[in-house]
Amino acid sequence: MNIPTSKTNDCLNMLIVDDEPAILSSLKGLFRRQFNIETAESGEEALELIKTKDCEWHIVLSDQRMPGINGCELLREVREKFRFVTSVLITGYTDVDDLIKAVNEGHIFGFVAKPWNPRQLKVMVTKAAEFTQFQLQANQCLTDLAHQEQRLSSVETVSKQRFLEFINWLEIHxxxxxxxxxxxxxxxxxxxxxxxxxxxxxxxxxxxxxxxxxx
Structure with a gap:
């Protein structure tokens, strides 16, 4: 599982998935100034992109109703690969059962119903980005703490060794x-x-x- 370090907001990588090219282009234009964006026109294409592109994914915005792999299935697989990814689902009112399941299983951070309002969607994605940043920063703090504990342990070991050497020296000199x-x-x-x-x-x-x- 990939664990990224903390990054600034404008460095977060966002993947947008929708099977309609016009909507995909519109979504990309809406967030192009906030994130590094890649797009995919299907769940299968998104998974292939994740597999082949060497980077961490922080935000995934996906439509629910797509041929083949739907949004919930895609976001479940993405979550298994990236611990700190935050996902937002665009869904219709008829997808309530899938939506409830996705929320309960923790695959999505939030959802926006169709037809989506640009302002509402932007607020949701911005909150998702802030949550991602919080996770990354918390993970960095834990990593730094672990390094400090390791250093202290090493210093303690050396100190004990030096003390024993000192005792041995005293026995002779x-x-x-x-x-x-x-x-x-x-x-x-x-x-x-x-x-x-x-x-x-x-x-x-x-x-x-x-x-x-x-x-």
Whole structure:
């Protein structure tokens, strides 16, 4: 499954699907300034375009009634391929059963009934774009958080390793007082950390005088 990173609104990719070329052209003109647009005249053509074109799809606007694969079937398949795609369906009043099913199954973000009003359709698609942006930004935040957690885990691992190396160094090069404290470290319990300043008090000078004994 493809997972895109956050993008600006004017970089969102939109796929418009309708089997009537005149309507397809009208829809493309309505949104050409908002999105990067590709069109398809059937569900089959749309799926082939998705398969062959190397990009992420963020908004899909499709008619419901088309020969072959209908709008709901198309949007179901698109949703399976792109986690953060947001789909809008243009549907007639006779398609209520398919519409309810699509909404319940989460295949569409919203719908506009025929005959569609340009302003109403634009508002719906703009809301879909905003929802897509929210998903992309949330995913980016989670990705950044995961990277930070990974870095912290790596730092913690290195710190533990360095600490063990330091203890080993003290066993060899520490002064008598440090070695005595070190020998009792495991018996100090909660006071162990209070003893560490005494252990390391002479460490920088000792390290410098031992020709990089502690690397």
């Amino acid at each position: 520490g002064n008598s007082e440090q070695k005595e404290l070190l020998s009792n470290l495991h018996r100090l319990g909660d006071k162990a950390w209070d003893a560490l300043p005494s252990l390391i008090s002479e460490f920088p000078q000792s390290r410098e005088s031992n020709d990089h004994a502690f690397q």
